[in-house]
Amino acid sequence: MRSSFTALIVSVLTFVASSSASEFFEIKKVADGVYAAIGKPGVLSNGAFIVTEEAVIVVDTHLRPSWARDLITEIRTITDKPVRYVINTHWHNDHTQGNQAYRAAFPTGTEFIAHHHTREDIIGIAIPSMKQNLNDLPSRLSQLKAQIQSRTRPDGTALTEADLAQVQRTLESQERYLSELQSIEITLPTLTFEKSASIHSGSRRIDLLYFGEGHTRGDLFVYLADAKVLISGDMLTGGVPFMRDAIPSAWGPTLEAVEKLDIATVIPGHGDVQTGKGRLQLVIRYLRDLGPAVQRHVAKGASLEETTSAVLQELSAYEKEFPNFRQSLTGPLGNITKTYEELKARK
Ligand SMILES: [Zn+2]
Numbered sequence: 186m187r188s189s190f191t192a193l194i195v196s197v198l199t200f201v202a203s204s205s206a207s208e209f210f211e212i213k214k215v216a217d218g219v220y221a222a223i224g225k226p227g228v229l230s231n232g233a234f235i236v237t238e239e240a241v242i243v244v245d246t247h248l249r250p251s252w253a254r255d256l257i258t259e260i261r262t263i264t265d266k267p268v269r270y271v272i273n274t275h276w277h278n279d280h281t282q283g284n285q286a287y288r289a290a291f292p293t294g295t296e297f298i299a300h301h302h303t304r305e306d307i308i309g310i311a312i313p314s315m316k317q318n319l320n321d322l323p324s325r326l327s328q329l330k331a332q333i334q335s336r337t338r339p340d341g342t343a344l345t346e347a348d349l350a351q352v353q354r355t356l357e358s359q360e361r362y363l364s365e366l367q368s369i370e371i372t373l374p375t376l377t378f379e380k381s382a383s384i385h386s387g388s389r390r391i392d393l394l395y396f397g398e399g400h401t402r403g404d405l406f407v408y409l410a411d412a413k414v415l416i417s418g419d420m421l422t423g424g425v426p427f428m429r430d431a432i433p434s435a436w437g438p439t440l441e442a443v444e445k446l447d448i449a450t451v452i453p454g455h456g457d458v459q460t461g462k463g464r465l466q467l468v469i470r471y472l473r474d475l476g477p478a479v480q481r482h483v484a485k486g487a488s489l490e491e492t493t494s495a496v497l498q499e500l501s502a503y504e505k506e507f508p509n510f511r512q513s514l515t516g517p518l519g520n521i522t523k524t525y526e527e528l529k530a531r532k
Contacts, residue, residue, distance in 0.1 A: 207222075207259050208225070208255060209228045209247075210225060211225060213458055215450045220234050220263070221233050222256050228252055230248065232244055237389045238387030238388060240387070241264060242269065243256075243270070244416045245274055246271060246273070246280065246283030246287065248278055249282065251361075253283025253287065271284060272297075273297065273299040274407070274416070274420075275400060276306035277419065278314070280418065282369065288370075297374045297376070298378070298382070301403070304377050312371055322362070326363065380394075381393060396442040400418070402432060405418065414449065415451045417443075419453075420440065420454070421453045421464065422455040423453060425471075426468060426471075433472075433520070434528075440468060441469055448461070448462050449461065451465065475520060478495075478499050482495055497514060
């Protein structure tokens with residue numbers, strides 16, 4: 186107990202939150218020249234940036250260009266060096282849609298780097314889904330306005346004052362998002378790679394590493410060997426692995442390869458900065474248990490419903506470790522469902 190308490194104190198002291206004025210991010214310096222940009226509520230997805238003697242390297246660009254512009258303002262309070270490289274850990278729009286802000290702010294040249302599958306999937310999946318979103322948003326806004334006008338939910342029940350204020354805030358936020366989407370210019374990766382690449386900037390080497398499929402088929406890790414910092418994208422977050430676009434069976438083995446790195450600090454894709462490998466190892470254990478548990482029930486010919494209730498029971502020890510555990514394991518995008526579907530498809 187005592188040693189874990191000491192470790193906790195050390196971890197609290199290690200990450201010095203700056204007196205950031207950012208509305209959208211909490212900036213935390215995790216090592217010399219290495220900063221986490223932790224998304225505040227409503228923003229959710231994180232970024233990171235590395236300041237060298239020559240340049241700034243940014244990892245992930247959030248959902249909205251306006252949030253990326255806010256982070257650029259924060260970076261400028263720390264350094265006047267230009268952002269030369271923007272790295273996208275994977276294709277999801279909450280990690281890529283702010284790219285254009287960097288092109289606009291640094292017109293003399295920023296390279297956008299990703300795994301080659303990520304570039305393909307931005308073109309093949311992210312852009313069509315963004316267009317779909319653009320089509321769907323106006324009717325969602327109308328529904329919210331109708332709720333406010335009638336002061337009732339879609340199911341006919343009355344909205345409380347607090348609910349009403351919440352719907353109003355959602356409406357305002359979504360109206361701003363719609364106007365950003367209407368003028369979005371998708372900025373694709375300009376440099377892609379297959380297995381690994383390194384950026385040499387000033388006295389620093391920044392490794393971009395691909396260990397295999399997981400959260401998507403193109404998740405890269407950014408690794409600073411000198412500071413033992415891993416920037417993980419959504420391969421590691423504060424919660425249960427998010428499997429909507431995942432290859433569930435590959436995720437665990439990919440993280441097992443990552444675990445061999447010397448890691449003191451992780452800046453995850455969502456959630457707070459992590460000290461050491463504890464969270465990484467927890468997720469590896471969880472994935473090692475999840476796959477075989479679902480497999481056993483699939484092999485017996487169990488239905489999805491039967492598999493879900495049995496596996497929830499078998500993995501209940503993890504419930505205290507992860508927020509929204511049950512919701513994250515069940516439903517169409519849940520971990521059990523996605524793992525079940527992958528196994529069924531393979532059969
Ligand atoms: Zn993601």
